[in-house]
Amino acid sequence: MEQTSDRLRIAQVSPVILPLPAHEAGGTERIVVDLSHALDNLGHHVTVFAPTDSNLDLPCDGALPSLAWYQAGDTPVPPGLPGVLEAALLERLRERLDEFDIIHCHGEFFHAALLGTYRARSLTTIHWRTDELDRQLFFKAFPDLPVAAVSASQAEAIPETNQAAIVPHGLDPARFAAPSATPGAGNALLFIGRMTDQKRPDRAIEIAWRSQHALKLAGSVDPGNPYYFEHHVAPHLGKDIEYIGAIDDSAKRSLLAAAPALLFPIDWPEPFGLVLIEAMACGTPVIAWRNGAVPEIVEHGITGFIVDNMDDAVAAVAMLPKLDGEVIRRRFVERFSAARMARDYVEVYRRLLADADRREPVQTA
16 A cells, blocks of 8 residues: 655554543653644644543544553553553554554554554654563564564664664653743752652652752552552651652643752663653753663753762762753753654654565556
8 A cells, every 4th residue: 555645644652541632650651642632733643542531622532441541440440441441543544544644652562463464654753661571572473563662772672673763752842831031939849750669769858858949749649569669658757758658741841940950860771761851841950860771861950960879869969050041942842842853753754664675566457
């Protein structure tokens, strides 16, 4: 099926866990929404496959509500429900495969089997780490599935046969206010993330204590490891260390705009770190551990500081006044806007379609 128009017909396939747009957790969902709108703004025809409780001003198709919708009800959710929701959504996609030039999937695993011969005209973005056993087996089972990494760090564990591109995430700058004349006027440093040993809010607490700053901790307690919060975070709360809990997008933007810095003291190979560019969009510098994709995102001494240990992090707090919020915002727009992300993906789509056309046999009368 040769694509004959400059206007691509694109299917964006979202996960089934949350509706679109997500308001609290849901980094993948934010990317799907901002990418879909940016592709639409470029003149392409976009259809979003998503749970039916989504609310987008774009063409949408779906089968059932999100997992979050069922979890909000009074009936206990059986463990197999996510699989059922995904199967139902993918059936809607299967019925319409011929309507699209390219199918861009943001979920994992099951779509690869459904696509079959359409895999050559598809792209899968992995939004999690790629070095674990499940992803490695997935790549081995589907070596012809084109996969986009969101960072060079993440791409290291993707087999060469699957690698289609590296496309860093982007967000819509219009959702974030430009920095004020007195950015970071508050004294409280900020941590946003799950309360887990991967994100290390305990490190943020130590940085705040040693630098004599207050600290606000925002994010949900990891349901898989509540022990961590109870033993490494909760005992330190009070006085200048405040736990806010889960926050929506509006509260996140307000907190970022008021903070002198976002602390990102991760202890795992972060595939990207969406909150880093959310901070930059507000003109807020970041202090981040050198791990995963951090060196690809943070420009040391420009948009924040990359550190290797606690002493470096504390020293970085003292250097925050040297950074310019307007410069940080400008670098976000230049490097991490949704428009840039969409343009990059369109280049990948067109290359995949050209490759698929070359491989397909010529039809003769």
